[in-house]
Structure formats: structure tokens, C-alpha cells
Amino acid sequence: MKVSAQNIGVTLSGHPVLSDVDLEVRPGEVVGLLGPNGSGKSTLLRTIYRAIRPDAGAVHLGDLDVWSATTREVARRCAVLTQDNPSEVELNVLDVVLLGRIPHRSLTRRSDREDLPRARDCLAEVGALHLEDRLLPTLSGGERQRVMLARALAQEPQVLLLDEPTNHLDIAHQLDLLSLVRRLGVTAIVALHDLTLAAAYCDRLALLDRGRLVTVGPPGEVLTPERVQAVYGVACDVLVHPRTGRLLLALTQVDSPELPSPGLESSAKEPIA
Numbered sequence: 001m002k003v004s005a006q007n008i009g010v011t012l013s014g015h016p017v018l019s020d021v022d023l024e025v026r027p028g029e030v031v032g033l034l035g036p037n038g039s040g041k042s043t044l045l046r047t048i049y050r051a052i053r054p055d056a057g058a059v060h061l062g063d064l065d066v067w068s069a070t071t072r073e074v075a076r077r078c079a080v081l082t083q084d085n086p087s088e089v090e091l092n093v094l095d096v097v098l099l100g101r102i103p104h105r106s107l108t109r110r111s112d113r114e115d116l117p118r119a120r121d122c123l124a125e126v127g128a129l130h131l132e133d134r135l136l137p138t139l140s141g142g143e144r145q146r147v148m149l150a151r152a153l154a155q156e157p158q159v160l161l162l163d164e165p166t167n168h169l170d171i172a173h174q175l176d177l178l179s180l181v182r183r184l185g186v187t188a189i190v191a192l193h194d195l196t197l198a199a200a201y202c203d204r205l206a207l208l209d210r211g212r213l214v215t216v217g218p219p220g221e222v223l224t225p226e227r228v229q230a231v232y233g234v235a236c237d238v239l240v241h242p243r244t245g246r247l248l249l250a251l252t253q254v255d256s257p258e259l260p261s262p263g264l265e266s267s268a269k270e271p272i273a
């Protein structure tokens with residue numbers, strides 16, 4: 001399903017947060033949303049999923065104008081994984097995932113017969129089926145993040161919006177999550193801070209700076225050393241992975257302080273017993 005945010009302007013507490021943002025995401029495309037802290041990534045995602053009404057512009061999910069639609073209509077098309085997962089809700093994991101089915105239920109029915117197996121499948125998909133009976137507050141941050149992703153999958157979305165979804169996840173689960181997002185084949189917009197991960201898993205990248213979209217394009221066109229330095233104030237070497245051909249970004253401060261040696265030479269000469 002196509003997602004289009006046209007000419008978006010958002011002002012919060014009297015401060016302009018987004019200005020003239022135009023972003024069109026093709027059906028099935030994974031777009032990484034990049035930018036420094038405070039550049040407007042979460043605000044743009046919140047505007048797309050109808051949590052913030054923009055002062056200017058329009059958002060469409062397919063042919064649905066989100067501000068002419070109900071919350072339920074939006075939730076049938078679009079699922080969200082936010083940064084602030086509930087941690088105090090005294091529900092068990094399976095019940096949390098079942099909440100993802102609510103937009104698809106009829107108003108009179110509490111649950112459908114197929115909801116339970118579907119919820120379990122979603123937990124299995126994110127490697128969290130073993131947690132199904134645990135209470136949400138007893139989970140680690142990374143376990144909770146995977147459960148919230150399972151809830152988003154249970155919504156059977158055609159559009160998935162993920163706000164820094166790799167927060168709290170160990171490296172293996174970061175890669176698993178981004179591979180899963182690609183495998184799903186749904187349209188996805190993913191706010192990320194790790195530029196190398198973004199370059200590896202996203203079809204295109206959209207770079208925000210102080211509320212404006214600087215550029216949108218394939219990773220190799222967006223992540224140039226000049227642009228990374230201009231937007232993040234960080235020196236950057238863009239390397240190509242010798243085996244995968246993907247981009248690797250080596251980042252250093254512009255006035256780089258003395259950094260510890262990686263110890264490659266000494267370990268080669270003096271193996272640790």
C-alpha cells in the first residue's frame with residue numbers, strides 16, 4: 001500500500017517542528033527515516049499514523065485520507081511500534097498480542113476463533129512464543145520490544161511504522177527484526193539512528209534535519225560523507241563491505257580525540273593465553 005505525506009507542516013507548543021515535508025513511499029518499499037535527535041522523525045511518524053494533526057498538508061494510506069477516516073480504519077491498515085512501550089500494564093503477553101486483533105473484530109464480538117492461533121504465530125515469528133504466559137512488566141526491554149512487534153504483526157498491517165525499533169535489542173535481534181520487516185513485504189517506514197543498518201536494510205532513506213526533509217533516495221546517494229558531516233556534524237568514511245557490497249559507515253568526531261588502539265597488532269603477536 002502506498003503511503004503519501006504531502007506538504008506536511010507541524011507546530012507544537014508554538015514551535016515549528018516539521019515544514020514542507022513531502023514523502024511518498026511505494027507499496028512494499030522499506031524506507032529508513034534518518035536525522036539527528038530532535039529533527040522530527042517521531043513527529044513525522046506520529047503525523048502519518050494520525051496521532052498528530054498537521055497544520056498543513058495531508059496524509060494518505062493508499063486512497064484513505066487519514067484525517068477523514070476513523071482511528072479504527074487507520075488501525076486496519078497501519079500498525080505502529082513506538083519508542084515508549086507500556087511497561088506497567090499488568091497483562092500477560094498473549095493478551096497484549098491479542099490487542100492487535102481489535103481493529104479487525106466486529107464491534108459486538110470480543111474475539112474470533114482464529115485470533116489465538118494467529119497471535120501465537122506472531123509471537124513465534126519474533127522468537128517470543130516462550131514468553132506467552134509472562135506478565136508484560138516482568139520482561140526485559142528487548143523481550144518487551146519483540147512482544148510489541150508481535151502485537152503490530154497481529155494487526156495484519158499493510159503499512160508498518162517503526163520508531164527506533166532496534167532500541168533495547170541485542171545485535172542478533174536487531175538484524176532479525178529488520179530482516180523480518182523486509183520479509184513481510186509490507187510498506188514500512190523505519191526511524192533509525194544506525195546509518196549502517198539503515199543502508200543495509202532499507203530500499204531508500206529519507207534524511208530529516210531541523211524539521212525539513214533534506215533528501216530522499218537510495219542509501220548510496222543519501223549517505224555521502226559531505227551530507228553526513230553537514231547534517232550530523234560527524235566525519236564519515238563510506239566503505240563497501242567486501243562480501244555483501246553493502247555500505248559501511250565509519251564515523252569519527254570532526255576533531256577526533258586520541259582513541260584507544262584496537263590492539264590488533266599486539267594480539268597478533270602475543271596471543272592471550
Ligand SMILES: Nc1ncnc2c1ncn2[C@@H]1O[C@H](COP(=O)(O)OP(=O)(O)OP(=O)(O)O)[C@@H](O)[C@H]1O
Nearest residue numbers: 012013015017035036037038039040041042043044
Ligand atoms: N509536544 C511537544 N511540544 C513541543 N515540542 C515538541 C513536542 N513534541 C516534540 N517536540 C519537539 O519537536 C522536535 C522534534 O521531535 P521528535 O521527537 O519528532 O524528534 P526525533 O527526530 O524523533 O528525535 P529523537 O532522535 O531524539 O527521537 C524536538 O525539538 C522536540 O523537542
